[in-house]
Amino acid sequence: MQFLDFTKKVVLITGAATGIGANAARYIAKLGGQMALVDINATGLNEVVEQIKGDNSPNALAIVADVTEDSERIIAETINHFGRLDVLVNNAAIGSEKNIMDADISDFDRMMNTNLRSIVILTKLAVPHLEKSKGNIVNVSSISGIVPVKYAFYGMTKAALDQFSKSAANEFGPRNIRVNSVNPSFVLTPMFENAFTAEEALRLKNKCKERYPIGRMGRTEEISAAIAFLASEAASFITGVQFAVDGGAISAGAHYLN
Numbered sequence: 001m002q003f004l005d006f007t008k009k010v011v012l013i014t015g016a017a018t019g020i021g022a023n024a025a026r027y028i029a030k031l032g033g034q035m036a037l038v039d040i041n042a043t044g045l046n047e048v049v050e051q052i053k054g055d056n057s058p059n060a061l062a063i064v065a066d067v068t069e070d071s072e073r074i075i076a077e078t079i080n081h082f083g084r085l086d087v088l089v090n091n092a093a094i095g096s097e098k099n100i101m102d103a104d105i106s107d108f109d110r111m112m113n114t115n116l117r118s119i120v121i122l123t124k125l126a127v128p129h130l131e132k133s134k135g136n137i138v139n140v141s142s143i144s145g146i147v148p149v150k151y152a153f154y155g156m157t158k159a160a161l162d163q164f165s166k167s168a169a170n171e172f173g174p175r176n177i178r179v180n181s182v183n184p185s186f187v188l189t190p191m192f193e194n195a196f197t198a199e200e201a202l203r204l205k206n207k208c209k210e211r212y213p214i215g216r217m218g219r220t221e222e223i224s225a226a227i228a229f230l231a232s233e234a235a236s237f238i239t240g241v242q243f244a245v246d247g248g249a250i251s252a253g254a255h256y257l258n
């Protein structure tokens, strides 16, 4: 048996139109996964689905939906189309470069809603299906869930998400569902490009080069590899971990790039 084989596995990924989610969708589809892909960005999502179908992958379904509003429809469309769910990858999130005094409380509410509340709801809806398939959940968090970064509100959503992942791992273990977290440091994606001014983005890239032991930002496929590993049978004895994919940022104390 191939451990990194997703044949006959139905994998639902949120935020799959761009960045890490889009890359992970293509990556797991190449390993045989049947993909239920969710995003509010219909154009980007349909492109990813077409690419996957063009790669001769078994199946890919676009679910244009907002994770903060459409959880029930997301699970229902997945089950109606594929009949099962094996892996839930909670990846959709929004970022903000603002510090505490500059950010509005509405920024905080928006981020908590998207990065945390929606995941709690989707998880509760997915668990009965994951229990049947002995499936698992991978939550895409951030090193900011583990160590402080400059952007407090974003970091708070990820720290809370990590606690949720660990509690869920404990609660769902006896139901044969694993729950793990992937915690990237900076990765070049639309989120990174949109969150910062060009000047700040360049400063951060240079800081990563200077201070991360691996000497650069992460690449989307490096995060996809970690997601695929944790979601696969290769990780059958792993649950409740925060898997930092960070070029050594945490171990070098290089997370707070001021």
Ligand code: NAI
Residues within 6 Å of the ligand: 014, 015, 016, 017, 018, 019, 020, 021, 038, 039, 040, 041, 044, 065, 066, 067, 068, 090, 091, 092, 093, 094, 095, 114, 140, 141, 142, 143, 183, 184, 185, 186, 187, 188, 189, 190, 191, 192
């Ligand atoms: P991205 O902005 O490129 O992609 C996020 C996707 O989520 C977008 O396609 C967006 O349309 C979708 N999305 C946002 N809100 C949504 C909603 N309400 N409903 C449905 N879809 C929604 O972001 P990126 O960088 O690929 O981030 C993916 C994950 O990785 C996020 O959880 C992020 O916090 C995490 N991360 C990213 C890092 C980075 O440096 N890029 C570093 C650490 C963690």
